[in-house]
Amino acid sequence: MSSESIAASPTPSDVVLRVEELSKCYxxxxxxxxxxxxxxxxxxxxxxxxxxxxHPLSFELARGQTLGVVGRNGSGKSTLLQLLCGTLSPTGxxxxxxxxIGALLELGSGFSPEFTGRENVHLNAAVLGLSRAEIEARLxxxxxxxxxxxxxxxxxxxxxxxMVVRLAFAVQAHIDPDLLVxxxxxxxxxxxxxxxxxxxxxxxxxxGTSVLLVTHSCPQIIQHxxxxxxxxxxxxxxxxxxxxxxxxxxxxxNASDAEWEACLSPDRPGGKGxxxxxxxxxxxxxxxxxxxxxxxxxxxxxxxWQDPNLQPLSTEFYPSHGALIEDLRIELPNGEAANxxxxxxxxxxxxxxxxxxxxxxxALSCHIASHTGVRISGxxxxxxxxxxxRLAAGRRFTVHFHFSGGLWPGLYFxxxxxxxxxxxxxxxxxxxxxxxxxxxxxxxxxxxxxxxQLQRKPPRLAGLEGAAAPQA
Numbered sequence: 385m386s387s388e389s390i391a392a393s394p395t396p397s398d399v400v401l402r403v404e405e406l407s408k409c410y411x412x413x414x415x416x417x418x419x420x421x422x423x424x425x426x427x428x429x430x431x432x433x434x435x436x437x438x439h440p441l442s443f444e445l446a447r448g449q450t451l452g453v454v455g456r457n458g459s460g461k462s463t464l465l466q467l468l469c470g471t472l473s474p475t476g477x478x479x480x481x482x483x484x485i486g487a488l489l490e491l492g493s494g495f496s497p498e499f500t501g502r503e504n505v506h507l508n509a510a511v512l513g514l515s516r517a518e519i520e521a522r523l524x525x526x527x528x529x530x531x532x533x534x535x536x537x538x539x540x541x542x543x544x545x546x547m548v549v550r551l552a553f554a555v556q557a558h559i560d561p562d563l564l565v566x567x568x569x570x571x572x573x574x575x576x577x578x579x580x581x582x583x584x585x586x587x588x589x590x591x592g593t594s595v596l597l598v599t600h601s602c603p604q605i606i607q608h609x610x611x612x613x614x615x616x617x618x619x620x621x622x623x624x625x626x627x628x629x630x631x632x633x634x635x636x637x638n639a640s641d642a643e644w645e646a647c648l649s650p651d652r653p654g655g656k657g658x659x660x661x662x663x664x665x666x667x668x669x670x671x672x673x674x675x676x677x678x679x680x681x682x683x684x685x686x687x688x689w690q691d692p693n694l695q696p697l698s699t700e701f702y703p704s705h706g707a708l709i710e711d712l713r714i715e716l717p718n719g720e721a722a723n724x725x726x727x728x729x730x731x732x733x734x735x736x737x738x739x740x741x742x743x744x745x746x747a748l749s750c751h752i753a754s755h756t757g758v759r760i761s762g763x764x765x766x767x768x769x770x771x772x773x774r775l776a777a778g779r780r781f782t783v784h785f786h787f788s789g790g791l792w793p794g795l796y797f798x799x800x801x802x803x804x805x806x807x808x809x810x811x812x813x814x815x816x817x818x819x820x821x822x823x824x825x826x827x828x829x830x831x832x833x834x835x836x837q838l839q840r841k842p843p844r845l846a847g848l849e850g851a852a853a854p855q856a
Contacts, residue, residue: 399444399445399447400447400481400482401480401481401594402479402481403443403444404442404477404480405441405478406442406467407440407441407474407475408436408437409436409437409475410437411435412434413432437460437463438467439619440476441464441477447562447594448589448592448594449594449611450589450597450610451594451609451612452597452608453596454599454605454615454629454630459615460615460617461598462598464615465487465489465596469565471489483561484560484561484562485564486512486556486563486564486565487564487566488553494508495508495548495551495552496540498539498540500539504551508555512555525558526555527554529553529558530550531550532550532551536551550577557581557588560593562594563593564588566599568599568600602630602825603793603832606826611624611626612624612625621648622648627828632647634823634825635647635689635691635724638695640693687726688729690721690723694723694724696819699818700816702814702815704814706741707740707743707802708814709736709800709802709814709815709816709819711736712734712800712820713733713736714731714732714733714820715733715734716731717730723820723821723822725789725824725825726826727830730789731787733750733784734784735800736781737781737782739775739777739778739781740778742774742777743772743774743775743804743813744773744775745771745772745805747765747771747803747810748764748783748800749762749763749801749803750799752791752796752798752822753799760791760796760835760836761790761791761836771804790839791837792824792830792832792836793830794823795821795823796823798819798821799815799816799819801814802815
């Protein structure tokens with residue numbers, strides 16, 4: 385993979401982590417007995433096949449910078465982090481680091497379940513190179529950050545998963561690491577604790593700690609990372625500006641291998657101005673530096689598109705009782721189909737119906753739910769209340785529900801229903817749940833407040849005449 389080439393590499397004194405042609409290959413045997421036979425036969429016969437969990441990869445991470453790593457399950461993210469931390473031996477290449485490395489790879493890794501939380505704090509900190517005096521000096525801060533109360537003197541085997549990750553992060557974050565490696569562990573904690581952790585990461589960065597973060601959360605990558613690396617099937621496919629990388633990842637997250645190659649091939653039609661990447665083995669990836677101006681974002685980073693692979697796995701069709709929702713199409717205001725939209729983009733839900741029998745006093749509705757099932761918004765026709773008095777049997781018709789671009793970045797599911805009866809006694813004629821999926825992408829840092837964005841115009845400031853203008 386060739387360099388993004390948008391800036392010079394950091395000077396050697398600024399480099400905390402240097403990865404040179406790092407790779408990991410496993411031998412896969414079809415039968416357990418083949419391992420023993422291979423030991424007897426040696427190189428005379430090969431009873432295994434090579435599986436490259438990570439193809440040769442090179443990059444550098446400067447002091448105080450954060451690198452986010454994204455990719456689908458099985459792309460090599462965790463393998464990369466374990467190689468960096470030394471818990472795996474590489475097949476090829478090498479890792480050079482400066483200073484102390486703190487790692488949060490697996491839930492409770494390094495903890496003894498029989499020891500108390502306090503004993504594990506001392507044990508972990510000692511393993512990481514702190515003297516007893518240094519541990520005692522940091523102990524109060526560690527315990528206050530973990531905030532698990534009297535459980536600190538109970539065996540770790542009695543802890544919940546959230547308590548384990550609280551204690552583990554507290555230890556790793558207070559050893560003053562030069563490099564902190566975090567692998568999805570924060571996803572276990574509650575949202576309040578996650579925010580506390582990310583605020584602490586920012587403070588560590590200000591003090592010069594570099595961070596390598598693996599997460600499936602694209603908003604976190606954009607908000608907290610200076611660079612992002614996209615992995616797919618063990619290969620580094622793109623490295624550069626977080627917004628650019630996450631948009632590409634979101635576009636390809638459900639795509640086939642052929643679609644990945646078609647999108648990332650450097651010689652694809654119309655490749656100029658689009659996100660492209662040469663083969664990962666051709667040349668190592670180099671990180672960017674904030675000291676040089678970045679090139680413009682990819683031309684398609686703000687566009688909407690139709691992802692045919694973005695299909696719900698939880699769709700439910702309820703029985704029809706005279707009415708049928710035949711289809712649902714998510715569109716832009718200009719009528720173009722699109723189910724992946726940038727934050728702020730207006731959209732339309734076009735429901736297509738069939739009256740199988742004559743219908744009377746009918747209301748048509750839709751809803752948008754979060755990935756957890758929480759209903760975020762919805763509409764009904766006729767608006768705001770009432771019913772369609774009569775629909776003839778065999779008639780097909782369409783209702784367009786218009787929505788402003790107020791959904792926060794994330795994944796949503798669209799459903800709808802046809803009901804009949806009075807306002808106090810409604811019954812479903814047909815209903816679909818999770819019929820279509822809709823992804824809202826984040827191309828710049830967004831401060832999420834509430835369930836959705838209902839702002840119609842920017843806030844207006846009054847009463848501070850002569851004050852300095854606010855900064856963007």
